[in-house]
Amino acid sequence: MPQEDALRLQSLIQAANAGWSAGITSVSELPPEQQAARLGYRGGGPDPETLEQRSQVSAARAAAAGITAIGAPAAYDWRNSGGRNFITPVKDQGGCGSCVAFGTTAAVEAKLRIQRGNPSLAVDLSEASLFFCIGPGSGASCAGGWYMTPAMDGYKNTGVPDEACFPYTDHQQSCGQCTDWQSRAVKIGGWHTIGAIADMKAWISANGPLATCFTVYDDFFSYKSGTYRHVTGGVAGGHCVSVVGYSDAGGFWICKNSWGTGWGEGGFFCIAYGQCGIDSTMWAVESIVETGWLNNVQVVGLWTIDQDRNAWAYLAGIGWRKVSPDNDNIFFDLLRLLAAAKEGKRPVNVYQVGGVIKQIYVL
């Protein structure tokens, strides 16, 4: 966008009293087809609504006054939750319509940090694995984009390894993840959609960021700061992001985009409630089912039931983890060591696969 266009857009924003600032960004100078390539949400299909339906539902809600939090804080921001930032760094999807993979992965990464209670936890999951390995089974492509339902199902049923297993590059490619991806994969315990505004805020403030999708208009590529409202320009396409917070006083959602830090407010943006279908339906990651070592944790609870080889241990700061039921002696050996650690109040290192404890050191 030439400088004169940026000035013209800014004057239109001011005339409309829209409350945001435009300017030259990392994507505003790209030709329209390359801007559109930085989106990638189709809407409809396996998802609950089309983009048009999302916009209609959001707009109707905004018109019906009173989008305020009920039973949730009036504002929340996971970038500053009690002084701690649980949000992983902003990424850049480049010229591939893989926003669904970035929006869902951002929500999963944050959920993992929140579940562990560790804002410094090193977590960087492979959007390439999600998009190029899981995605093709349901039609994902750089040119055509994807849907949210199969992406969330992919995290639940297949799992996604770390970024180093399959680094992301922004061009259509075949699955090229590492051979041991299964032992490195992170799965989610479940997901669901949330349709009520109050429930979205309650979920965000209590559980973590949501993923959402919306309609992008041309003026959005020039967003620099403030609370975005559509002012001018046609529809560029559908886009998905994660929602990391909200403010009732400001009347906006706080979102993490995937266009690098050279766009928006360091890669983040605020968008007014009811705009562009942003809050018609959002997607919630219920829990993380992990693979890998958990070191120096305490066993604080045990549970069992009248079923064959079914016992769980509660690990402080982690939650319930199932004891491997592979056979009788494995099950009893592991359970006995977990009980010994609990009894002696000794820390343990446990190796879990998909949330099932397979190996344990009692220290």
Next chain:
Amino acid sequence: MSDTAPQNLPDVAQTGSAVASEPAQPSAEPPAGAVAAAEAGGVAATVWVNGKKINALWSINENRNSWVSVAGVGWVKLANNSDSAIVALTMLGADAKLTQGTVNYRQESDAMIHEMYVW
């Protein structure tokens, strides 16, 4: 022939309710302190007994016959429908006895413990 039982069998306190599912997994979070037990009378098919301590254990050379003594309640038999289940329940009962941790358990109409949390 019925199984042997430990001496001085008590009445059983009953409280709460439970939902069993297959495959099951735990749902409770750790108690802030002792879990308050809302004791109630009467007989129910399924009851939860919460906030208890285990003060004795008993077992014998008979198949799947293991009991725990619950403070304020008395001897209660562990579910005997599966080898691995009764061993796991016995291990949790032993943990509770050693640590004097808080125990929440589900008792069915057969008067046996079918599910147990130990904190």
